[in-house]
Amino acid sequence: IKDIKFIKAPESLWPTYIEKGADVGWGGGPTLFDDLFKNNYLAPIEDQKVLGLIGTQIQETIAGMPMVRKGNDGKIYWIAAALSSFGFTVNHDVLKRWNLPVPQRWEEIASEMFAMDPPQVGIADPTRSTSNTRIYQIILQAFGWDEGWKILTLIAANSKIYDASDAVREAVIAGDIAVGNTIDFYGYTAMKLNPSCEYIIPKGQSIINGDPIALLVNSQNKEAAQAFIYWVLTEGQKIWLDEEINRLPVNPSIFDTPEGQKRSDLKKAYESALKTQGIKFDDNEALATVNSMQLYFKATLVDANQELHRAWVSLVKAYKEGKISEDKYKELKAKLLEPVRFKDPDTGETVTLTKEYAKKINDRLAKDSSFRDTLMQEWRDAAREKYQSVLAEVQG
Structure with a gap:
C-alpha cells in the first residue's frame, strides 16, 4: 500500500465521508463506532490474518470493557487499536503551593477543599471535547444520574472551564492549575514534559476504553483496507510509543521490540491499566442521553459558570469563617445542587x-435547532437564577 489519504473529520461528517467511499475508520472512541455500527456504516472484517489476532495478541475484553464489537451475526465490526482510560492529571508543585491534598477520586475535586479563587481545577466544555464528555458520562454512571449531577455541579463550581481538552492539559503542565480532567495519554505527555505532573485514574470510578479501527461499508478497496488494519494492529502499534503521542497499545507484543523496550514507562502504565477496577459502564445508556447531557452541562455549568463559582466559593467561605451555621450551610448547598427546574x-x-426526560429529548435536540435553543435558554436562565439566589442568601 503506497497511496493513503488521511482525512481528519469531525464526528458529524463521518457519515458523509463513509457514503463517499472512505475505506477505514480510525480514531474516535467506541461511542462513535457503535453509533456507526448501529446505523449500518461498518462492514464486517473478514480477513483471516486480522481475525487471527483476536484472543491471541489482542484480548476480547480488558478491565471488563469490549476490545471488539461483534454483531448479532457473530461477525466482527470493529477492533480496538489503542487503549485509553480517563482520570485527572495533577501538578504536585501547585498542589503544595496551595496546600491541597493529592486527589484520588472524583468527589475529592468536587469537595470544599477545592472551593477557591482562582480555581485550581480545570475541565473542558463537553460540546468541545469528546474525552471530557466521556468523563462526565463515567461520573453519571459511577454515582447514578441524580448524585452524578451533584458531583458534576461541584466539580464545575471548583473549576476554570476550557474550550478544549488539550488546553486543560497545557494549564496543568504550565502550573496555571493544580488538577485537570484528562484522557490518559494527555496525562502521560504531561508527565514527560513536567516531572511534577502525575496522571491518576480514580480507583473504581473509571473505565478502560478500546479506541477502534474498522472497515467502512462503502469501501472499494476491501483487501488493502484490511491489510492496513492488520498493520495498525501489529507493527503499526509502534506509533503509540512515539514520545509526542504516548498512547497505550492494545497489542502488548510491541513492548518486546527494540522501540518498545525503550518505553518501560508506557509498559508500566499498560500493566496498571489491565488492573484497573472499572465501573460497569453501559455504552448504550451513555449514547441515549449524550446530546441532553452535553447541552444541559453547557447551559447550566459552562455558560452559568461565573455565577455558580461565585455562589459556591462565597458559601464555603462564609461557613469556614463562621458567618453561617452548619445547618444553613447544608441547606444552601442542597439548594445549589438541586436539579434546575424549567418549563417543558x-x-x-x-x-x-x-x-x-433526557432520553426522551435526546434525538430531538440533535435535529430541532429551535427546540434546542429554547431549552438551552430555559436551562441557562433557571441555573443563573438559582445560583444568584443562593449567593443573595449567603450575603444575607
Missing part, C-alpha cells in the same frame, strides 16, 4: 432533567 416547551409544565 411542549407541555408548559415545570420539569427537571431526569434520565427518562
